[in-house]
Amino acid sequence: MSGGRDMNAIDRALERWEGTASRRDFLKSSGLFVFGLSAPGAAGEGLAAQPAADGPYPDPDFLQLDSWLVVHEDGSATFYVGKTDGGQGTGTATRQMMCDELDLAFDRATVVMGRTDLTVDQGGSGGSDAIERDAMVGRRIAAEARRVLLEMASERFGAPVEELRVSEGVISLGSDPSRTVTYGELIGGRRFDVALTGANINQTAGVASIKPVQDLKLVGQSIPRYDIPAKVDGSFEWAVDVNLPGMVHARNVRPPFAGATLTGVDESSVSGMPGFLRVVREGNYVAVVCEREEQAIEAAEGLAVTWEKPATAPFPASDDLFDYLRSAEPEPNLGGRWAAEVEGDPDAALASAATVVEAAYDVPFQGHTAIGPAHALADPSDGQMTIYTNDMKPYSHRTGIAEFLGLAPERVRVIWMEGPQLYGRTAADDAGFEAAYLAKELGRPVRVQWMRHEETAWDTKGPAFAIDLRGGLDADGNLVALDYRGRIANYAHVGYNQARTVLIAQLMGLRPERPAPGGAGGPDAMYHVPNRREETRAVRLPLVFETPLRTGNLRDPNGPQITFAAESFIDELAAAADADPVEFRLRLLRRATDDDEIFRRARSVAVVEAAAKAYGWDARPSPARVGSGRLLTGRGIAYAYRARTTVAVIAEVEVDRETGQVRVPRMVCAHDCGLVINPDGLENTIQGNLLHGISRTLYEEVRFDTEKVTSVDWRTHPTLTHRDTPERIDVVVVNGDPNPDRPDLPPYGAGEPSHKPVPAAIANAVHDATGVRIRRLPLRPERVLAELEAAGV
Amino acid sequence: MRETTLTVNGETHTLDVDPATPLLYVLRNDLGLRGPRFGCGLAQCGTCTVLMDGRPIRSCILPVSRTRGGITTLEGLPEDGKLHPVQQAWIEEQVPQCGFCQNGQILTAAAMLDANPNPSDDEIRRGMNPILCRCMTYFRIQSAVKRAAAAMAETEADR
Numbered sequence: 001m002s003g004g005r006d007m008n009a010i011d012r013a014l015e016r017w018e019g020t021a022s023r024r025d026f027l028k029s030s031g032l033f034v035f036g037l038s039a040p041g042a043a044g045e046g047l048a049a050q051p052a053a054d055g056p057y058p059d060p061d062f063l064q065l066d067s068w069l070v071v072h073e074d075g076s077a078t079f080y081v082g083k084t085d086g087g088q089g090t091g092t093a094t095r096q097m098m099c100d101e102l103d104l105a106f107d108r109a110t111v112v113m114g115r116t117d118l119t120v121d122q123g124g125s126g127g128s129d130a131i132e133r134d135a136m137v138g139r140r141i142a143a144e145a146r147r148v149l150l151e152m153a154s155e156r157f158g159a160p161v162e163e164l165r166v167s168e169g170v171i172s173l174g175s176d177p178s179r180t181v182t183y184g185e186l187i188g189g190r191r192f193d194v195a196l197t198g199a200n201i202n203q204t205a206g207v208a209s210i211k212p213v214q215d216l217k218l219v220g221q222s223i224p225r226y227d228i229p230a231k232v233d234g235s236f237e238w239a240v241d242v243n244l245p246g247m248v249h250a251r252n253v254r255p256p257f258a259g260a261t262l263t264g265v266d267e268s269s270v271s272g273m274p275g276f277l278r279v280v281r282e283g284n285y286v287a288v289v290c291e292r293e294e295q296a297i298e299a300a301e302g303l304a305v306t307w308e309k310p311a312t313a314p315f316p317a318s319d320d321l322f323d324y325l326r327s328a329e330p331e332p333n334l335g336g337r338w339a340a341e342v343e344g345d346p347d348a349a350l351a352s353a354a355t356v357v358e359a360a361y362d363v364p365f366q367g368h369t370a371i372g373p374a375h376a377l378a379d380p381s382d383g384q385m386t387i388y389t390n391d392m393k394p395y396s397h398r399t400g401i402a403e404f405l406g407l408a409p410e411r412v413r414v415i416w417m418e419g420p421q422l423y424g425r426t427a428a429d430d431a432g433f434e435a436a437y438l439a440k441e442l443g444r445p446v447r448v449q450w451m452r453h454e455e456t457a458w459d460t461k462g463p464a465f466a467i468d469l470r471g472g473l474d475a476d477g478n479l480v481a482l483d484y485r486g487r488i489a490n491y492a493h494v495g496y497n498q499a500r501t502v503l504i505a506q507l508m509g510l511r512p513e514r515p516a517p518g519g520a521g522g523p524d525a526m527y528h529v530p531n532r533r534e535e536t537r538a539v540r541l542p543l544v545f546e547t548p549l550r551t552g553n554l555r556d557p558n559g560p561q562i563t564f565a566a567e568s569f570i571d572e573l574a575a576a577a578d579a580d581p582v583e584f585r586l587r588l589l590r591r592a593t594d595d596d597e598i599f600r601r602a603r604s605v606a607v608v609e610a611a612a613k614a615y616g617w618d619a620r621p622s623p624a625r626v627g628s629g630r631l632l633t634g635r636g637i638a639y640a641y642r643a644r645t646t647v648a649v650i651a652e653v654e655v656d657r658e659t660g661q662v663r664v665p666r667m668v669c670a671h672d673c674g675l676v677i678n679p680d681g682l683e684n685t686i687q688g689n690l691l692h693g694i695s696r697t698l699y700e701e702v703r704f705d706t707e708k709v710t711s712v713d714w715r716t717h718p719t720l721t722h723r724d725t726p727e728r729i730d731v732v733v734v735n736g737d738p739n740p741d742r743p744d745l746p747p748y749g750a751g752e753p754s755h756k757p758v759p760a761a762i763a764n765a766v767h768d769a770t771g772v773r774i775r776r777l778p779l780r781p782e783r784v785l786a787e788l789e790a791a792g793v
Numbered sequence: 794m795r796e797t798t799l800t801v802n803g804e805t806h807t808l809d810v811d812p813a814t815p816l817l818y819v820l821r822n823d824l825g826l827r828g829p830r831f832g833c834g835l836a837q838c839g840t841c842t843v844l845m846d847g848r849p850i851r852s853c854i855l856p857v858s859r860t861r862g863g864i865t866t867l868e869g870l871p872e873d874g875k876l877h878p879v880q881q882a883w884i885e886e887q888v889p890q891c892g893f894c895q896n897g898q899i900l901t902a903a904a905m906l907d908a909n910p911n912p913s914d915d916e917i918r919r920g921m922n923p924i925l926c927r928c929m930t931y932f933r934i935q936s937a938v939k940r941a942a943a944a945m946a947e948t949e950a951d952r
Contacts, residue, residue: 086891087890088890224887227892232883232888233867234866236827240830243825297834370893370927371925418891420832420891421891421893449831452835452837684890684933688890688929691931691932692929714925722935
């Protein structure tokens with residue numbers, strides 16, 4: 001971003017800022033109005049003021065301390081964070097970490113997140129890195145601010161910094177505690193004017209060191225999330241709530257068949273409807289704009305449109321998908337992360353193995369199906385473009401929309417506000433592009449919201465996988481060879497807010513230079529297998545663009561699919577070796593004694609052992625002796641790591657042999673994400689990951705025929721409900737670091753890792769209960785029943 | 794257009810809207826309320842829930858002309874400036890993640906406890922089952938319902 005920064009614009013803005021009472025006052029004194037985007041927190045806050053409507057909106061400079069942190073006259077502070085909180089409490093956790101370094105009480109600070117005109121570009125959300133990476137930058141910035149404040153106090157008292165004490169924003173003289181000065185008195189409302197260093201934003205730092213973990217006071221506390229009270233009393237302002245004067249409403253009209261070509265629009269079919277304003281059409285993109293929201297819905301439904309089906313079927317039906325994936329020629333191996341990873345000689349080892357196990361696993365396309373569909377509001381006032389959105393990556397949203405509309409990025413700003421989850425769906429928020437396009441066309445603020453059938457059918461999908469595995473055991477039951485071959489329906493992965501891959505761009509006929517096949521590695525496990533091959537190849541479906549089977553990132557992208565196959569297969573191998581599944585895994589982990597710099601092997605052993613202990617695991621091979629009653633019970637384990645976090649999950653299941661219904665009454669999750677910032681927030685996040693995992697295991701599948709997606713609502717795309725909730729969930733927080741008390745213990749990501757092993761843990765438990773191995777997700781009752789009947793259970 | 798009279802959170806409003814307009818859009822766009830939100834428009838998810846004379850209904854499909862009785866939204870649940878015990882329990886249990894569905898969860902729980910102050914675990918599951926949550930906060934919601942029931946029983950006993 002530094003390359004494209006308009007230094008003159010920043011200098012001008014900072015010049016105007018100079019000498020003003022506070023950043024907020026600066027905004028006010030520039031003739032701005034305070035907009036009702038309240039950041040709940042300290043009194044007198046609500047810093048989300050709207051800069052001049054005439055723009056431009058230059059990027060905040062990440063090499064200036066003032067871009068990150070402002071101390072107000074009352075001694076409170078505002079932190080500017082270039083991330084977005086999808087409901088896992090990363091805003092609260094970041095505030096805890098920064099307050100701790102600054103030595104400020106938690107309730108004396110507020111956080112502003114994800115506004116491209118006010119917060120530095122930390123990329124928004126993705127990869128569960130908010131705490132692991134970005135909040136660590138925040139800690140360094142806050143530490144630097146504290147250092148500068150101490151120097152100012154040192155000068156004021158005429159005493160060296162070493163003789164000063166700091167507590168909750170008050171600095172006192174050690175030798176005379178009656179002499180105090182507050183942060184507000186030292187700098188309140190004024191700029192630090194301190195330059196930071198760093199080759200990129202993630203390396204930004206001052207000269208101060210961060211505190212040893214042992215000195216942190218707020219980190220490690222279950223401080224209640226600051227956003228929850230307003231979400232509970234109805235006062236919270238979401239992106240869906242923004243209402244601007246002159247705003248109008250739009251609804252899209254989607255092709256009824258995938259790959260269809262628009263052949264005609266009869267505007268007269270709706271032009272007499274109350275509130276009708278415009279039909280906007282470009283290529284295969286069609287939208288209707290009306291004064292009121294319900295009018296737009298009715299007009300979009302009533303618009304007479306004719307479409308021509310494509311000459312060839314866009315995709316095989318969902319029931320035929322896996323045959324297609326296995327028989328179609330995969331795309332060429334492109335090298336890099338696409339190359340097969342080979343260790344040892346897997347073919348020779350398989351040929352000489354005492355026992356060879358083979359199995360094939362299938363995972364369908366799964367959608368995000370957010371509880372609220374895509375939505376955004378775009379305001380084109382004064383030749384600028386402001387987008388109110390829940391896009392989790394507001395910075396690329398801004399540059400993508402600027403490119404799409406042919407506007408200079410400085411004239412576009414994105415104001416992130418909370419919405420229904422994120423989980424990768426809003427890394428390319430289609431509605432923001434649509435709203436901006438329509439706002440430009442109409443010259444007034446336009447709000448777009450998708451309907452349920454659009455969201456479920458047309459949101460981005462987690463790709464389908466067909467995975468073939470072979471494993472070889474020696475005479476002692478040791479795994480000596482593993483061959484993993486994945487086929488992934490991910491030929492044109494949707495990027496982050498790219499001007500040519502968002503849905504409106506595709507429908508308008510824009511195309512990227514080339515499709516971006518989504519890559520995938522092999523299983524994420526620290527098992528020592530001397531001979532191993534892992535290869536994943538992308539398979540192209542006939543329709544590449546304008547397809548409702550657009551693939552994008554879905555929580556822990558590819559992880560649950562790969563791990564379902566890999567960790568189910570480990571259980572199959574354990575059964576073939578007549579070994580207990582926990583013991584078999586521990587043996588595989590311990591067969592090597594080397595470790596990496598973050599002790600992932602030791603920490604893998606630690607979570608597997610901790611999960612087994614917490615569950616009360618009795619060692620025996622699976623399956624259990626199958627009972628004779630209607631309900632069969634069993635337990636299964638799966639383990640994985642994601643990036644630097646290790647996790648093991650045990651699921652207990654009940655399988656109803658009359659209905660095929662699987663229930664998960666109990667789950668245990670042992671989790672090592674290093675330093676824990678907010679234990680209650682972590683627990684909530686893990687609970688959500690586990691239940692989302694149960695939902696994807698038991699219910700979720702995008703269904704389609706050879707013309708269109710037929711999963712269009714909550715009946716045709718079922719999800720986990722209250723009735724399915726486990727009665728007991730035990731979260732065991734492990735710190736498997738060989739020195740768990742080291743002062744530099746880092747936090748690792750927790751937003752996704754515990755999602756990864758859930759499908760395998762449940763499938764392993766179903767096998768334990770019934771002796772039947774189900775190798776295809778989801779485990780809906782009809783499939784389970786058919787498999788039980790086929791096996792004579 | 795014809796005039797429609799609505800009582801929402803104790804206040805009466807007279808509005809000039811198409812009588813077929815679903816109540817949800819009137820509440821949100823004409824009255825500026827933020828509690829009920831669009832989730833599906835099909836009465837399948839519960840995100841748009843409001844109370845009509847104390848009973849949960851789906852405002853996304855109810856024509857405004859068919860509204861009978863007083864409407865209570867999430868904003869209207871507190872009494873005398875004090876959060877409803879269900880809302881309080883939601884904070885104490887730190888229930889929400891994104892929070893988008895919690896309007897329907899909270900109002901459904903409040904209505905359920907109104908009719909059945911001491912529900913069993915199974916009754917809670919069945920009573921709450923129609924309201925979907927895609928962050929899957931069900932576990933904490935159920936804990937919070939129990940906490941609210943206990944708090945309400947205690948208040949009742951103190952009377």
